[in-house]
Amino acid sequence: MTSTRPVRIAVQIRPQHAPYERIRDVAAELEDAGVDILFNWDHFFPLSGEPDGLHFESWTMLAAFAEQTSRVEIGALVNCNSYRNAQLQADMARTIDHISAKGGTGRFIFGTGSGWFERDYVEYGYDFGTVGSRLDDLAASLPLIEERWARLNPAPTRKIPVLIGGGGERKTLRLVAKHADIWHSFSDLPTLDRKLGILAKHGEDVGRDVSEIEISTEVANRSIDEATALHERGATLFTLGTGGPDYAIPGLDEWLSWRDGLNA
Known part of the structure; x- marks a missing residue:
């Protein structure tokens, strides 16, 4: 069941093991190359390599990307719901939406999840809880975020797309069915x-046509070839990852050509 949505290529710029100047240059290079979305991640420490290596915070970086770029969409893959008050997250997202709009429509994607990397919590003083409690917190936060978006002045420039990451079949996919655009x-x-x-079953339970949801992998x-098979099943957003210090992305040109061929 191939989707009629256009195929998009994203790159997750992992904000680790490089000075910010290099990260800024990579963002510019990727926009110029023609990628559709720039993601980072919402952690406080590297997830690979030297555990105490260079690392930068997600949301402030996304605001800088919003000002620096003019075409690509931007977001975290994914924001950690646990670190910030839900209503604050909504306001931050709306602000980056406006920064990225530059007189038009905003380019911010609100990617979010329940969090998982224990060191982030322990060293920054957040309650790690359990997988279940973190998912319950996310479930409680999403309606508050949506409600705050409806009350902010100025309002977001568009319906900010909500991306939910994760594959938990009982809780996470139900949240996807209720709240996610991606x-x-x-x-x-x-x-x-x-x-x-x-x-699809969760969609039936909550009264949502899940064909509205973009499938990302x-x-x-x-x-x-593997991506083509996933596309034939409905996936349309495909993310490559890259990290410092060199930020190499082998095969990026091939991935962009593949996208363009499918979208022709």
Whole structure:
């Protein structure tokens, strides 16, 4: 079941092991190359390499990306709901939406999730809780974020797209069915097939046509043939990852050509 949505290529710029000047240059290079979306991640420490290596914070970087760029969409893959008051997150997202608009429509994607990296919590003084409690907190926050968007002055420039990351079948996919415009996972083809069926059932339960939801997946370790099979099942947003110090993305030109061929 191939989606009629255009295929998009995103790159997650992992904000680790490089000075900010290099990260800024990479963002510019990727926009010039023609990628559709720039993501970062919402952690406080590197997730690979030297554990105490260079690292920068997500939201302030996204505001800088919003000012620096003019075409690409931007967001976190994904924001950690636990670190910030829900209503503050809404206001921050609306502000970046306006920064990115530059007289037109904003380019911010509100990517969010429940959090998982314990060191972030312990060293910054947040309650780590459990997988279940963090998901419950996310479920409580999403309606507050949506309500705050409706009350802010000025309002967002558009309906800010909500991306929810994760594949939990009982809680996460229900949140996707209720709130998400984009669902991001790391699923292979059999897993994606199964989870799309579960997502459709949650959609029936909450009264949502889940065909409205864009299907997003990570392809950093996948071939174009594998991505083609995922596209044939409905995925249209494909994310490559890159990290410092060099930020190499082998095969980026091939991925962009593949996108363009499918969208022709």
